[in-house]
Amino acid sequence: MKNSPPRSLITRLGVPPTLAWGYLGLLLFMIGDGVESGYLSPYLIDQDISESRVALLFTVYGIAAGIAAWLSGVLSDLWGPRRVMWTGLGIWGVFQLLFLTAAIPLSSYPLMMLSYGLRGLGYPLFAYGFLVWIAGVAPRARLGTAMGWFWFAFTGGLPTLGSLVASGLIPRIGAYATLWAALVLVAAGGLIALLLVRDDRPRGAGEGAAATLAGSVTVLWRNPRVGVGSVVRVINTASQFGFFVIMPIHFTRTVGFSLTEWLHLLSAMFATNIFANLLFGVVGDRFGWRRTIAWFGGAGCTLSTLLLFYVPDAAGANFPLALLVAAFYGATLAGYVPLSALVPTLEPKHQGQALAALNLGAGASTFVGPAVVAAFVGPLGVEGIVWIFAGMYAVSCVLAHFLKLPEESGTAGAAAESTAGAAGTTPSAASAPA
Numbered sequence: 204m205k206n207s208p209p210r211s212l213i214t215r216l217g218v219p220p221t222l223a224w225g226y227l228g229l230l231l232f233m234i235g236d237g238v239e240s241g242y243l244s245p246y247l248i249d250q251d252i253s254e255s256r257v258a259l260l261f262t263v264y265g266i267a268a269g270i271a272a273w274l275s276g277v278l279s280d281l282w283g284p285r286r287v288m289w290t291g292l293g294i295w296g297v298f299q300l301l302f303l304t305a306a307i308p309l310s311s312y313p314l315m316m317l318s319y320g321l322r323g324l325g326y327p328l329f330a331y332g333f334l335v336w337i338a339g340v341a342p343r344a345r346l347g348t349a350m351g352w353f354w355f356a357f358t359g360g361l362p363t364l365g366s367l368v369a370s371g372l373i374p375r376i377g378a379y380a381t382l383w384a385a386l387v388l389v390a391a392g393g394l395i396a397l398l399l400v401r402d403d404r405p406r407g408a409g410e411g412a413a414a415t416l417a418g419s420v421t422v423l424w425r426n427p428r429v430g431v432g433s434v435v436r437v438i439n440t441a442s443q444f445g446f447f448v449i450m451p452i453h454f455t456r457t458v459g460f461s462l463t464e465w466l467h468l469l470s471a472m473f474a475t476n477i478f479a480n481l482l483f484g485v486v487g488d489r490f491g492w493r494r495t496i497a498w499f500g501g502a503g504c505t506l507s508t509l510l511l512f513y514v515p516d517a518a519g520a521n522f523p524l525a526l527l528v529a530a531f532y533g534a535t536l537a538g539y540v541p542l543s544a545l546v547p548t549l550e551p552k553h554q555g556q557a558l559a560a561l562n563l564g565a566g567a568s569t570f571v572g573p574a575v576v577a578a579f580v581g582p583l584g585v586e587g588i589v590w591i592f593a594g595m596y597a598v599s600c601v602l603a604h605f606l607k608l609p610e611e612s613g614t615a616g617a618a619a620e621s622t623a624g625a626a627g628t629t630p631s632a633a634s635a636p637a
Contacts, residue, residue, distance in 0.1 A: 218352055219341045221402035222333075228396025229333055230356040230364075235388030236295070236326045237365020238372075238381060241469045242462060245451045246378045250310055258448050258577035263316055265444060265570025267323030272566030275331035276559050277415050284336035285397060291328030292393035298322035299386050307379065327566060329393065330357055340402055350543070354480055362447075363473035370466035419559030422550060429557050431602050432546040435496065436564030437571055438599040439539040442508055442592035445572030453512075453585045459520035471526055472533035479537035487541035493606050496545070500538030501600025505593050507532040512589040548608055 213223050247257050271291070278287045298318045306314035334353055341349035368388070372381040423430035454465045487495040510528045518524050542561065550557035576588055583591070 216352070217349055219337065219349055219402070222337060222340055222349075222400055224399035225333055225336065225396045226352055226356050228392045228394070228399070229330060229353070230360050231392025231395060232292075232329060232389050233326070233357055233360025233392070234364045234368060235360075235385045235390075235392060237361035237363070238369045238385035238388070239365075240362035240447050241366040241451055241466045242369055242373065242378060243382075244448050245455065245462070247315075248452065250307070252310075252312060252315075254449075254452070255577055255581065256312060258573050258580065260312075260315055260319060261444070261448050261573035262570045262577055263320035264323035265566075265568075265573055267320055268327050268569045269563065269566030271324040271327035272331055273419065273559060273563040275328050276335055276562065277419070278328070279332050279335040284332045284339070285400075287332035287335075288329045288393070288397055291325045291330075291332060292389070292397065293325075294328065295322055295325030295389055295393075296386065298325070299382075299389070303379075303382055303386070307382075323569070326361075327562075331562060333396065336400075336402075351481060351484065354540075355477055358473060358477050358480065363470050363477060366466045366469040366473070370463050370470070373466075374463065415556065415559070418556040419563065422556045422560050426550050426557075428549045428606055429546060429560055431605050432542060432549065432557075433560045433564035433567075435501075435539070435599045435602050435606070436542055436546075436561055437568045438595045439500065439542070440536065440565070440568040441572040441575065441595060442504070443536065443572065444569045445576045445588065445592060446511075448573050448576045449580060449585050449588060450511075454515065454525075457585075458515045458525075460522070460525070464520075464522060468522075468525055468529045472529040474533070475530040476533035476537050479534040480540050483537045483540045487544070492541035492545040493603055495541050496539055496606070497600050497603035498538075499535065501596050501598075501603055503535030503538050504532070504596040505600065507535040508589060508593045508596060512586065545606055545608070549606065 211220060213220050218226060244257050244261070247260070248254060252260075275287060278290075282290075298321045301318035302315065302322065305311065306318045334350075337349050337353055365385075368384070369381055372384055376384070423433060451462070451465055454460045454468070455462055460468070483495060483499060486499065507528070511532045514528045515521070515525045546561045547557045572592075575591055579588055579591060
């Protein structure tokens with residue numbers, strides 16, 4: 204019997220070799236997209252834009268991102284992932300140029316709403332288009348690992364390395380020029396992914412665009428558990444996007460940290476999150492998907508959200524202590540990782556629609572968080588906002604207990620919830636879309 208040829212390091216790591224450049228391109232793209240995440244809010248306030256207007260601007264951006272996240276799967280079936288990614292890159296670049304060359308120099312709030320708001324369509328089309336590409340190319344046995352690397356690159360860029368890049372560039376070239384550097388990083392990452400990846404995924408036949416679009420919404424009430432899962436996904440990162448609006452201001456102007464220190468805290472927060480994503484994938488397999496979501500995600504975030512506010516508020520600009528609670532918050536956000544395995548399994552006959560609904564929840568969180576800030580920061584202040592988010596996480600802890608796998612989903616899926624670790628299964632691979 205002939206010996207099989209040795210596999211490359213990339214293959215052994217679980218990265219589809221034909222898509223390897225795409226992962227690097229995604230990382231650079233998301234670094235560029237994440238450069239602004241830790242300082243754009245106070246920068247715009249320094250340009251005489253009110254706090255409530257900044258929150259509204261972020262809310263519009265989030266609405267656009269939510270729509271694009273929902274559409275990315277359907278458009279990938281219609282056009283193919285490469286064309287969807289080109290569209291996302293083009294939208295990001297064009298509207299970032301408008302934002303930098305007209306909206307900011309003119310201090311025009313309507314132009315900011317137009318340019319920055321519509322730029323929100325860009326990154327979900329690019330990133331989630333690549334996610335569909337991975338699903339179509341990666342071997343089924345290693346699909347979970349391939350998806351894990353996707354989230355590693357995604358969260359590694361936004362906001363982890365993006366904030367770190369900003370903390371290094373702002374003292375040297377200024378906040379405005381750093382936004383131009385973000386455009387360079389996004390363009391470089393996009394071109395690397397789109398020009399160097401040679402693998403083509405054919406467009407899917409599916410049920411047609413209209414049916415898939417409609418099904419990705421109606422599944423929310425056709426299968427209420429999918430709807431509950433989408434709500435839990437909204438709650439998962441709502442505080443993250445809300446805190447992007449208010450925490451830079453709170454930590455720098457109230458607690459007393461410098462902007463560079465805050466950006467370092469933000470980088471540490473999401474560096475922890477990157478590795479916690481991998482950890483809670485393993486924990487979910489062994490402890491159970493629902494229980495991991497409920498206790499490590501819901502209950503954990505309820506506690507970490509409150510600590511993120513009250514510990515620095517009481518201790519002042521104590522960087523090591525703030526670093527500890529920031530890392531704890533970033534880790535508990537990853538407790539919701541098993542949702543990506545659980546929700547598609549709740550709708551085994553229409554997993555693509557269930558994933559679209561989950562993406563809709565992910566996109567919705569990008570505007571729900573800033574919307575909460577815009578609505579309540581005036582009457583309740585930062586402390587009140589923190590309690591609202593903590594309450595939302597407590598609700599998600601309760602909701603997660605209703606995400607029970609149906610018996611008709613098959614023995615493999617049903618067994619995964621209770622005995623995944625013992626069976627050695629990988630839920631994210633077992634429940635991946637066809």
